[in-house]
Amino acid sequence: MAARSHASRGVRNHYVLIVFDSCRYDSFVSARPRTISKLGKVEQRWSYASWTAPSHFNLLMGLMPHTSPRNVYASEYYKKDFFKFNERLGAGGIEFRSFVPRLNLPVLLRNLGYRTSAMVSLPVLNPATMLNSGFDSYRLMPKHNDMRAMVRQMHFPEDQPSFHLLNVGETHYPYALPDEPEDQWPRISGVHGVFKHLDEAIVGGKLRRGRTKMFDQRKLAKLRDRQIEAVKYLDAVVEEFFDLVPKNTYVTITSDHGELFGEEGYFGHGPIQHEKVLEVPFVEGKIR
Ligand SMILES: [Zn+2]
Numbered sequence: 001m002a003a004r005s006h007a008s009r010g011v012r013n014h015y016v017l018i019v020f021d022s023c024r025y026d027s028f029v030s031a032r033p034r035t036i037s038k039l040g041k042v043e044q045r046w047s048y049a050s051w052t053a054p055s056h057f058n059l060l061m062g063l064m065p066h067t068s069p070r071n072v073y074a075s076e077y078y079k080k081d082f083f084k085f086n087e088r089l090g091a092g093g094i095e096f097r098s099f100v101p102r103l104n105l106p107v108l109l110r111n112l113g114y115r116t117s118a119m120v121s122l123p124v125l126n127p128a129t130m131l132n133s134g135f136d137s138y139r140l141m142p143k144h145n146d147m148r149a150m151v152r153q154m155h156f157p158e159d160q161p162s163f164h165l166l167n168v169g170e171t172h173y174p175y176a177l178p179d180e181p182e183d184q185w186p187r188i189s190g191v192h193g194v195f196k197h198l199d200e201a202i203v204g205g206k207l208r209r210g211r212t213k214m215f216d217q218r219k220l221a222k223l224r225d226r227q228i229e230a231v232k233y234l235d236a237v238v239e240e241f242f243d244l245v246p247k248n249t250y251v252t253i254t255s256d257h258g259e260l261f262g263e264e265g266y267f268g269h270g271p272i273q274h275e276k277v278l279e280v281p282f283v284e285g286k287i288r
Helices: 002-008 025-030 052-060 074-083 085-089 105-111 147-153 192-196 214-244
Strands: 014-020 043-046 115-120 137-140 162-168 249-254 266-268 279-286
Touching: 014 052, 014 214, 025 214, 025 279, 052 105, 052 162, 074 085, 085 249, 105 115, 105 162, 147 162, 147 214
Parallel strands: 014 162, 014 249, 115 137, 115 162
Antiparallel strands: 043 279, 249 279
């Protein structure tokens, strides 16, 4: 019934875009997420930006993290990436021109009959920002690190295809799971005070001289382990999500940027020029 109704609008799939905020590619791979890997091959890709806001802007244009192909013009690559939405939506005839002039994925999806919804964890993406365009519903979650709460609030109407953007914060500094008391979160001097205001713009940056000594390196390694643990935890939440979504749902799981854990004196993301801040995991496929 639902599938027929979607087909009448030229699309067959619900589409869910899940962004593990700050999740570095190698953290993702180290976690060996068994459930997520069922979607398809986990690719190493590159984010267009080194922090949350521009990266989500890019994703909401419909451009996924790129593969850094050689000997190809950017315009050709973009065309191919936009064309991929035919597979994601189970549709035909979607191309770069379909996105013009708004270049806005939720607007395109709404024009195709989708209900569009976003649940975001990081306040830098809050509903008052320009990213909230083309959404029927756009919410900043009360906790920055609770994907399970999002999953429980997702709704897939039977008579309408739906699009969901989930910005997931468990993988973001301080890589805390929802049941971990805040007073047990790790603290990096100079970062935690900033985090209290959740102002991502200045979370990243170069550690001051003297802070990269042995003790801090060990602490940074621990932080990386916490990000890996967060991915393992999220894999179980994704399993719950897979259990409740309709069969005709296409899912993309990726990250908005990577993270530095002390390499060459950098921590976090944002004003950083380093390949690890751009490396992200990318996996997608249809729920079977
Ligand atoms: Zn981010």
